[in-house]
Every structure is written in C-alpha cells, then in structure tokens.
Amino acid sequence: MIKITKSIEKVLERDAKVIFSMKRVPYPFVADHGDGDYVYDIAGNKFIDFTSFISVYNLGEDGRIASRKAAKAQIDKMMHAAFTDFYAELPVRFAEKLVTMFPKGFGRVFFSNSGTEANEAALKFAKMFTKRQYVIGFYGAFHGRSYGSLGVTASSKTQRAHFGPFNSVIHAPYPYPYRFPYGDANECARFCISYLRDTILERDVDPEEVAAIMIEPIQGEGGYVVPPKLFMKELRKLASEHGILLIADEVQSGYMRTGKFLALDNFGVEADIYTMAKALGGGLPLGATIARSSLGDIPRGSHGTTFGGNLPEIASAEAALDYVKRNMKSLQSNVKKKGKMITDRLNEMKDDYEIVGDVRGMGMMIGVELVKDKDSKIPAIRESDDVLVEAFRNGLLLLPCGKSSIRIIPPITSTEADLTKGLDMFEDAIKKIDAQKRN
Numbered sequence: 001m002i003k004i005t006k007s008i009e010k011v012l013e014r015d016a017k018v019i020f021s022m023k024r025v026p027y028p029f030v031a032d033h034g035d036g037d038y039v040y041d042i043a044g045n046k047f048i049d050f051t052s053f054i055s056v057y058n059l060g061e062d063g064r065i066a067s068r069k070a071a072k073a074q075i076d077k078m079m080h081a082a083f084t085d086f087y088a089e090l091p092v093r094f095a096e097k098l099v100t101m102f103p104k105g106f107g108r109v110f111f112s113n114s115g116t117e118a119n120e121a122a123l124k125f126a127k128m129f130t131k132r133q134y135v136i137g138f139y140g141a142f143h144g145r146s147y148g149s150l151g152v153t154a155s156s157k158t159q160r161a162h163f164g165p166f167n168s169v170i171h172a173p174y175p176y177p178y179r180f181p182y183g184d185a186n187e188c189a190r191f192c193i194s195y196l197r198d199t200i201l202e203r204d205v206d207p208e209e210v211a212a213i214m215i216e217p218i219q220g221e222g223g224y225v226v227p228p229k230l231f232m233k234e235l236r237k238l239a240s241e242h243g244i245l246l247i248a249d250e251v252q253s254g255y256m257r258t259g260k261f262l263a264l265d266n267f268g269v270e271a272d273i274y275t276m277a278k279a280l281g282g283g284l285p286l287g288a289t290i291a292r293s294s295l296g297d298i299p300r301g302s303h304g305t306t307f308g309g310n311l312p313e314i315a316s317a318e319a320a321l322d323y324v325k326r327n328m329k330s331l332q333s334n335v336k337k338k339g340k341m342i343t344d345r346l347n348e349m350k351d352d353y354e355i356v357g358d359v360r361g362m363g364m365m366i367g368v369e370l371v372k373d374k375d376s377k378i379p380a381i382r383e384s385d386d387v388l389v390e391a392f393r394n395g396l397l398l399l400p401c402g403k404s405s406i407r408i409i410p411p412i413t414s415t416e417a418d419l420t421k422g423l424d425m426f427e428d429a430i431k432k433i434d435a436q437k438r439n
C-alpha cells in the first residue's frame with residue numbers, strides 16, 4: 001500500500017502556488033527516480049509504470065541506459081551547436097538513420113523540441129508545398145497546444161476555450177466503431193469517408209484549396225480509438241485524388257508502440273508527411289517532421305527553431321534508435337506477444353465487470369473504456385478517475401484518455417511478470433469500483 005507523506009503533500013501545495021495549472025492525474029504521484037519499468041516517488045513508494053510517462057519511455061532499461069550514456073558524453077563534449085544557423089554532423093547522421101525507418105522516398109527531416117512543434121512544421125510545410133490554405137482534422141484529435149496544432153486539435157473544449165479563433169481547419173468525424181450506432185466497423189468507416197467526401201469536400205471547402213489532412217493513425221488523447229483499416233485506405237485514396245497531402249501524427253502511436261516503427265504501417269498506407277516526438281528523444285525533448293523527398297524543400301529561412309537538433313537530445317535519440325534497429329525482431333515479437341497477453345486479460349475483465357465497456361488497441365497501445373453499464377454505454381467519468389486512484393494506491397501508474405478511458409501503455413520491453421503484477425493491480429481497482437457501483 002502506498003504511503004502519502006507530508007513531503008508529498010508539501011510539494012503539491014507549493015506546486016499549486018507557483019505553477020500554472022495543468023491537466024494532472026487525480027492522484028499525488030511526485031516523481032523522484034527510476035525511469036525504468038519501476039518508478040519511485042519522493043517518499044520511496046515503488047510503482048509499476050503502465051504509462052511510459054506519456055509514451056516517452058517506450059524502450060526498457062537497456063534502451064534508456066544507452067540513451068543516458070550517449071547524452072552524458074555529448075553534454076561533456078558540446079551541448080548546443082545552433083543547428084539552425086551552423087552545421088553539425090551528429091544531427092545529419094541521425095537524420096540519415098531516421099529516414100531509413102520510413103517508406104522509400106522519405107528523405108528530408110526537420111528537428112524541433114516537441115510534438116506540437118513537429119506538427120506546426122508539418123502544417124506549414126504542407127501549405128508551402130501545395131500553396132493551398134485549408135487543413136482537415138478530426139474530432140477527437142490531439143495534435144498539440146500551440147496555435148497551429150491547437151486549431152487541428154478537437155479532443156476537448158477545455159483545450160480550445162478562449163484561445164480561438166484558429167486557422168482555416170475543418171473537422172471531420174473520426175471512426176469510433178464502439179460508439180457508432182448504425183452498424184459495424186466497416187459501416188462506420190464508410191460513413192466517415194462519405195461525410196468527408198460528400199459533405200466537407202462538397203459543401204464546406206473546395207478540395208483544390210485543401211493543403212492537408214492531418215490524422216493520428218490511432219487517436220491517443222481522444223481515447224485510444226482505432227480506426228478500421230478500410231477507413232485509412234479510403235482516406236489515402238481520397239487525399240491522393242485531390243492532391244491533398246496526408247500528414248500522419250505518429251507522436252504517440254509511433255516508435256514501436258504498435259509493434260511497428262510507424263503505426264500507419266499497420267494499415268498498409270503511407271502518409272506524405274510524418275511527425276514524431278515523445279519516445280523519439282529517448283527521454284529528452286525532440287520532435288521531428290519527416291517528408292517525402294519529392295515534395296521538395298522549403299525556402300531558406302522560412303522555418304526553424306533555436307534548439308532543434310540540440311546535440312545531447314540527438315545523441316540520446318541516436319542511441320535509442322540504434323537500440324531499436326539492433327533489437328527490431330525481438331521488440332516486434334515482444335509487442336505482439338505481450339500486447340496479446342494484456343488484451344486477453346483485459347477482455348476477461350470486460351466479461352467479468354459491468355463497467356468495462358470496451359478494450360481496443362494495437363500491439364501495446366491499448367485502451368480500456370469504462371461505462372456506467374454495457375447497455376447504455378454512458379461514459380463512467382467519475383469511476384474512471386476512481387480506478388486511477390485505486391490503482392495508484394495499489395502501486396500502479398495509469399493515465400486517462402478520452403472521456404472515460406484508461407491507457408495501458410507500459411514500456412514495450414516490460415517483463416511478463418511485471419505486466420501480470422500491474423494487471424492484477426488494475427483488476428483489483430476495477431473490481432473495487434465496479435462493486436461500489438453495484439451496491
């Protein structure tokens with residue numbers, strides 16, 4: 001059982017006074033050390049991590065040790081090389097390695113410091129390449145909190161309230177099969193495509209004016225929503241028909257989380273521009289925008305950022321990527337095997353507990369949607385928070401998403417024993433909250 005000490009309470013009090021409010025989980029985890037499969041708070045409480053600290057620590061202990069070592073060595077050599085203005089070999093070498101992880105013909109990279117910046121660059125480049133003004137995004141999407149990305153983001157009104165107006169973005173429905181009332185997953189896909197084609201591109205905007213469609217291959221913040229393959233294939237066709245660029249935001253779904261480097265590869269579809277961040281930096285802040293070489297270049301000086309290509313973060317990212325390349329086969333089979341093990345166990349919970357409405361995901365990017373009951377499917381918002389708190393008390397870190405979903409995203413190298421322990425803690429929390437609801 002986790003102890004909440006005075007020292008923990010004190011940090012929360014000080015935080016409330018000096019830090020602008022942020023989203024934060026409904027439980028008081030105050031990090032101290034251990035960016036491995038276990039983490040420890042400042043009171044010495046030990047936790048199993050089912051969050052990868054928002055999909056950053058995708059790789060296990062070995063991967064992280066390599067990143068730390070490389071970053072430390074680079075810090076001692078040189079930290080900042082002003083890559084926007086000067087040249088450096090390390091970011092060039094890393095970019096050369098990175099593009100080999102993308103489909104043939106992807107050859108140009110822009111480095112930034114975060115997911116939102118990677119998306120800002122993708123949006124600007126798409127407009128620059130096509131000389132068109134509009135962008136299509138999706139309801140439920142999360143692409144970041146800076147203005148361009150926030151305009152495409154539509155996952156919760158709190159993130160947008162009082163910040164508008166935004167740029168020329170039109171939102172379309174994202175296929176959410178669990179909540180589609182008129183048929184199965186493929187019917188849901190067809191509905192969303194026809195809405196896009198027959199309403200948005202007929203009534204809202206001329207396709208000739210649309211620069212890009214920006215999409216998460218699996219919606220993350222929006223609730224770990226997995227679209228049907230048919231949807232992605234049709235979306236790709238529709239974009240190509242009209243010369244619209246497809247931007248895949250792989251910030252959360254990418255970097256081996258689904259068992260492939262790119263989540264979009266699971267759909268047999270290629271984008272024109274990809275964005276990555278989170279796990280890419282191996283624990284340090286790094287964003288990247290990667291585009292098809294045939295799209296060309298941007299005019300000199302039209303985009304850049306002081307810290308993009310910062311050397312320790314690139315050194316850390318290179319070590320992480322080398323680790324991925326060296327261990328590709330075992331990482332892939334690990335994600336497949338462990339992902340199935342987790343999903344099987346969660347599906348058993350779905351059979352046993354009324355509040356578990358849906359279990360979905362790909363590889364080790366798994367979401368559990370909690371509902372008041374299986375018939376009404378009313379989102380169990382309070383209960384979802386209660387489960388997070390209960391799990392925390394048991395020693396398990398979890399993150400929410402969507403209205404009432406919970407992410408199950410442990411490091412992809414977690415051991416079966418740790419995963420089982422974590423799932424036991426999760427089930428205990430579900431059982432308790434489900435029983436409270438029934439009584």
Ligand SMILES: Cc1ncc(COP(=O)(O)O)c(C=O)c1O
Nearest residue numbers: 114115116142143144220251252
């Ligand atoms: C899919 C996706 N895109 C973009 C972002 C924004 O990334 P950052 O917080 O690094 O700006 C996130 C962050 O959660 C994300 O999940």
